[in-house]
Amino acid sequence: MMIPFYKMHGLGNDFVIVDERARRHGLSPARIAALADRHRGIGCDQFVVLRPACRAGADVFVRFFNADGSEAGACGNASRCVAEWLRREEGLRECVLQTRAGLLPAWIGQDGAVTVDMGPPALEWRDVPLSQAADTLHLPLAGDPAAASMGNPHATFFLADMLDMDPSVAGPLLEHDPLFPERANIGFAQVRARDAMRLRVWERGSGLTLACGSGACAAVVNAVRRGLVDRACAVEMDGGTLSIAWRESDGHVLMTGPATVSFTGAVPAEGVPS
Numbered sequence: 001m002m003i004p005f006y007k008m009h010g011l012g013n014d015f016v017i018v019d020e021r022a023r024r025h026g027l028s029p030a031r032i033a034a035l036a037d038r039h040r041g042i043g044c045d046q047f048v049v050l051r052p053a054c055r056a057g058a059d060v061f062v063r064f065f066n067a068d069g070s071e072a073g074a075c076g077n078a079s080r081c082v083a084e085w086l087r088r089e090e091g092l093r094e095c096v097l098q099t100r101a102g103l104l105p106a107w108i109g110q111d112g113a114v115t116v117d118m119g120p121p122a123l124e125w126r127d128v129p130l131s132q133a134a135d136t137l138h139l140p141l142a143g144d145p146a147a148a149s150m151g152n153p154h155a156t157f158f159l160a161d162m163l164d165m166d167p168s169v170a171g172p173l174l175e176h177d178p179l180f181p182e183r184a185n186i187g188f189a190q191v192r193a194r195d196a197m198r199l200r201v202w203e204r205g206s207g208l209t210l211a212c213g214s215g216a217c218a219a220v221v222n223a224v225r226r227g228l229v230d231r232a233c234a235v236e237m238d239g240g241t242l243s244i245a246w247r248e249s250d251g252h253v254l255m256t257g258p259a260t261v262s263f264t265g266a267v268p269a270e271g272v273p274s
């Protein structure tokens, strides 16, 4: 028995997408981690499973899993890819994704870019203290760090300069810091203008990625709260740039960017490819 999949990416944040609407494959977290392995599996940052929607108005129920097999409530780049997947497979130019973070409307623009309404952020007002244990005392801060949830937890650190910054050092320490009981995605941002920032994200359960959609949304929300940027801001990451807008009328965050198919394929349902 083979499982067909799509391999897609949003700005280099890459995904395996499996359609389980007609039949389930019973993929365990260990099996998902094996398939996400870049050496012994297909390789991806997140593994995405599509199930039948169970909420009125939704087109599909989407579950996101990290490369370590843990589940994430939200994934912005993968949400754009699922909207593009629905356009290819079902001709939809507008859709509603049911996720653990709620119902997310998405649409394809004239230029092929995909916008997802990521909903309102949940703001956390507690401080994110710096600590020796998390190796953050030396960071050249340009503003106080802040935490927000886009359906998944993010902390953003605002730096004056990212040149010497290696997210792979402080990132995993902060991800596992007792400050974040559910672990967290850790963003390091450098504000360049009122409408532009640079961002690198150490992702919970997946490590350093080329782009993080929900991380970009959280970074803009956190930067607006800290008075560093305006509500519409371009977020440049290693893999490319997302347009983020924190809408004033209803507090929803809109994320716009590309969604690309790399290839399609099939893997055996059982066993780890070796």
Ligand SMILES: N[C@H](CCC[C@H](N)C(=O)O)C(=O)O
Residues within 6 Å of the ligand: 013, 045, 046, 066, 071, 072, 073, 074, 075, 076, 077, 078, 152, 153, 185, 203, 204, 205, 206, 209, 211, 212, 213, 214, 215
């Ligand atoms: N790459 C994703 C985020 C994955 C978040 C995940 N690492 C978590 O555990 O919350 C994005 O584009 O939003």
